[in-house]
Amino acid sequence: MTITLYSLCGADVARPFSPHCWKVVMALHHKGLAFEERPLAFTVVPTVENGASKTVPVLRDGQELISDSFRIAQYLEEAYADAPSLFGGQGGIAASRLVEGYSQHVVHGAITRIALIDIHDMLDPVDQAYFRKSREERLGRSFEEMAAGRDAAIAALPAALQPLRHTLSFHPFVGGATPLFGDYILFGALQWLRITTGSIHLPPDDPVSRWFDRCLDLYQGVARAVA
Incomplete structure (x- = not known):
């Protein structure tokens, strides 16, 4: 099925x-x-x-x-236990929870400040109304106030990604030699930024950019095909 x-x-x-x-x-x-x-x-x-x-x-x-x-x-x-592991064992599940927390509490906040208006503009009118109302209530500020800080949010993004950059100084993926679910957690965040704004707003020689490109190339480039 x-x-x-x-x-x-x-x-x-x-x-x-x-x-x-x-x-x-x-x-x-x-x-x-x-x-x-x-x-x-x-x-x-x-x-x-x-x-x-x-x-x-x-x-x-x-x-x-x-x-x-x-x-x-x-x-x-x-x-699907016989297929390649997403975690590499129980320790990998625990480590992925740490990555999830970092992504949701640090990286997602940084991306929201950059991409909010772009996301709104991608939506049909009925969804634009829902999105504006729900996000302004959640974030406690108007879209216009948040849009005014977009350039500063882009400038602050590299610092928010320093823990990932540190990890990548030791091996090519968060999972080590090959990607695991921890990679997909952080990749999902930057793919969100890429699709909604057209860029991940990092220099191409940044280690995070190089890692992101490696992830885009995975599985015959399925993620790169969406732009």
Whole structure:
């Protein structure tokens, strides 16, 4: 039975952009699993699978329905144990939780300050209204106030990525010699930035840029094909 991944898009279904969904896309390719991706608009997400989740990613695999990117990765690890490991053992799961925390509490905040207006402009009008209202309530500032700080946010991004840069000074991937789910967590964040703004806003010789290019080349360049 075909695996179905529900992901997030704007007006153009060919440009799914959610960082959490990209983690799962890369994890599915890592496992060598065939799947169908169904990108959805923000306001459509709560209507699929009988309202199973208000957010994506959501994965349907036969009778199994799983939401949350980390839970999906753990499911794939257990259900497809004979395929390449996403974590390399229990220690890798624990380490990936640390990477997840760093990504969500540091990197995502930096990217939000850069990409907010770009994301809004990618959406259909009904989703633009939802996105503006929900994000202004969540962040406590107007879009216009946040847009005024965009240049400063771009300038601050390299410092926010220093922990990743430090890790990459020892090996080519967060997972070591080859990528693991920890790589896909951080890759998803920068892929989100790339698709929504057209750039990751780093010099090409930055170690993070070189790592990001290596990730874009994985699995026949599936992530690079979305721009």
